[in-house]
Amino acid sequence: MTARLVLNSVMKRFGKTIALDHIDLTVDAGSYCVLLGPSGCGKTTLLNILGGFADPEAGSVMIGEREMRGVPPAKRPTTTVFQDYALFPHMNLIDNVAFGLRMRGVGRRERQEKARAMLEMVGLPDAGNRRPAALSGGQRQRVALARALAVDPDVLLLDEPLGALDLNLRRSMQEELKNIQRRVGATFVHVTHDQEEAMAIADQIVVMNKGRIEDNGPPARVYRVPSTRFTASFLGEMNFLPAICGQASVDCSLGSIAADTAGFETGEEVWLCLRPEHFCLNKAGGIGQFEIVNLTFQGPVLRAEARKTDDPDLVIVARLADIGTLVVGDTIGLDLDLETPVLIAKEEMA
Ligand code: ATP
Numbered sequence: 001m002t003a004r005l006v007l008n009s010v011m012k013r014f015g016k017t018i019a020l021d022h023i024d025l026t027v028d029a030g031s032y033c034v035l036l037g038p039s040g041c042g043k044t045t046l047l048n049i050l051g052g053f054a055d056p057e058a059g060s061v062m063i064g065e066r067e068m069r070g071v072p073p074a075k076r077p078t079t080t081v082f083q084d085y086a087l088f089p090h091m092n093l094i095d096n097v098a099f100g101l102r103m104r105g106v107g108r109r110e111r112q113e114k115a116r117a118m119l120e121m122v123g124l125p126d127a128g129n130r131r132p133a134a135l136s137g138g139q140r141q142r143v144a145l146a147r148a149l150a151v152d153p154d155v156l157l158l159d160e161p162l163g164a165l166d167l168n169l170r171r172s173m174q175e176e177l178k179n180i181q182r183r184v185g186a187t188f189v190h191v192t193h194d195q196e197e198a199m200a201i202a203d204q205i206v207v208m209n210k211g212r213i214e215d216n217g218p219p220a221r222v223y224r225v226p227s228t229r230f231t232a233s234f235l236g237e238m239n240f241l242p243a244i245c246g247q248a249s250v251d252c253s254l255g256s257i258a259a260d261t262a263g264f265e266t267g268e269e270v271w272l273c274l275r276p277e278h279f280c281l282n283k284a285g286g287i288g289q290f291e292i293v294n295l296t297f298q299g300p301v302l303r304a305e306a307r308k309t310d311d312p313d314l315v316i317v318a319r320l321a322d323i324g325t326l327v328v329g330d331t332i333g334l335d336l337d338l339e340t341p342v343l344i345a346k347e348e349m350a
Contacts, residue, residue: 002186003064003077003154004029005050010059012045019045020056021211027204029064029154032181032188036198037208038234043191044159046208050189051080051157063155074103077154081161085144087132093119093143094128100151111150118146121180138169145177149184156181158190162197170194174201195235199223207231229344232273239316243272243343250343253314254287260340273342276303279318285333290316292330302326306334 005027012020019042027033035043048054049061052073061068063077073080079100087096094115101111119128122142132140141161148156161177162170178201181188192198198205199219207215207222207230215222215231226232229240243252245264250257252272264270290306293315301319308314309331318334326332 001077001152001154002030004062005033005155005187005189006060006062007046007049008060008062010046010049010056010061012042012049012054012056018211020049023059023211023213025206025213025216027187027189029187030185031203032178032190032201033204033206034198034202035189035191035206035208036193036195036234037214038193041208042211043193043208047080047157047159047189047191050155051078052076053080078157079148079151079153080157080159081144081148083160083163085132085140087140087143087147089132092129092131093124093135096132096143097147097150099147104151114150115146118150119143121149121183122146123176137164138173141165141173145180149180149186152184153186155187155189158188160191160193162192162194170197171200177201199235205235207234209234225342226273226344229271232342232344237276237317239274239276240344241272241274241314241316242346243270244268245270245343250341253308253311254336257336257341259343261343264343264345269346270343271346273344274316274336274338276317276319278336278338278341279316279320279334280337281320281323282333282335284335286335288334289331290318290334292326292328292332295326295328297322304332306332 007023007025010020010023035046037043045054049056052071068076094112097115097118098111101114116128119125122145124139124142162173165173174197202219205219205222206213209230215227222231223235232238241252243250245261245266245268248258248261250259250272289309291309292304293307294305296303302322304318304320305315306318
């Protein structure tokens with residue numbers, strides 16, 4: 001089973017702190033939604049409101065066709081995987097995973113069978129008799145996931161589920177989570193502040209900042225065409241160049257750049273947004289000559305900070321193919337390699 005989530009104008013305050021400020025959000029049934037944002041932006045509060053662990057002071061929270069306000073966690077079609085996994089240390093894994101089923105009055109045999117099937121699904125088929133203390137962090141994470149899924153929730157809520165894992169394990173668990181979500185078909189809502197994790201795993205990324213939703217959409221759209229400056233700089237690196245709108249181009253310190261200026265006035269001041277990967281080496285220097293002032297090796301690419309030789313105030317960040325010879329102090333010609341850059345209204349940058 002699965003369910004659609006619809007939040008309308010949800011407000012939550014803690015004393016004077018506004019944790020959630022008029023949140024409107026729809027998550028389609030069966031999709032993988034990631035709540036992404038810096039510490040304190042309200043992600044966990046939003047998750048807790050979905051799970052019934054916090055009460056909004058205004059607004060509506062619909063899961064499927066039901067209003068959830070006032071419904072206790074155990075009566076909701078949700079389960080939560082907490083950041084610390086919260087496994088019962090004195091129970092073996094089968095009993096841990098079967099716990100929710102026991103609370104729901106499911107008979108012993110049926111719940112043990114289900115628990116075994118869930119442990120198998122998360123890649124721990126033979127570990128049922130072990131205790132949580134005998135597991136690695138990654139294995140505990142899997143058990144917590146199996147326990148949450150054992151009761152067939154319509155909606156699974158995950159609070160920084162991979163936060164305690166090392167980077168390699170984190171990346172492989174991301175793939176597994178996504179696969180498991182596809183298999184069980186439930187709606188997943190996953191909190192993280194790791195932008196790479198969000199982009200790798202989500203069908204829908206909800207970017208939050210100071211209790212508000214800054215942007216909301218599929219990862220590729222949110223990355224390529226961010227709605228606000230906050231999203232543009234939170235999701236990967238971005239160069240912001242002051243520019244003046246023309247008819248189908250903008251004028252900036254790199255010259256005249258073709259751009260879709262629909263929605264802006266001719267002569268309007270905007271920010272031209274260029275990702276580091278939008279720059280490429282070009283001997284003729286389509287947008288000028290640059291001196292490399294900083295260089296970081298990033299495996300297949302180099303991250304270069306480069307100063308325009310005829311405009312020393314302009315320093316851009318470029319991600320360049322590693323041609324094996326570049327060093328700090330080199331002068332390189334650069335060009336742009338993109339179809340249409342994103343423009344953001346100047347007032348957005350306040
Ligand atoms: P993190 O990534 O650090 O967990 P978050 O995005 O999940 O952050 P929340 O935990 O939802 O953020 O907190 C949002 C705001 O509400 C913060 O300013 C936080 O200090 C405040 N807050 C959250 N819970 C409480 C509480 N129980 N009492 C008082 N203030 C709280």
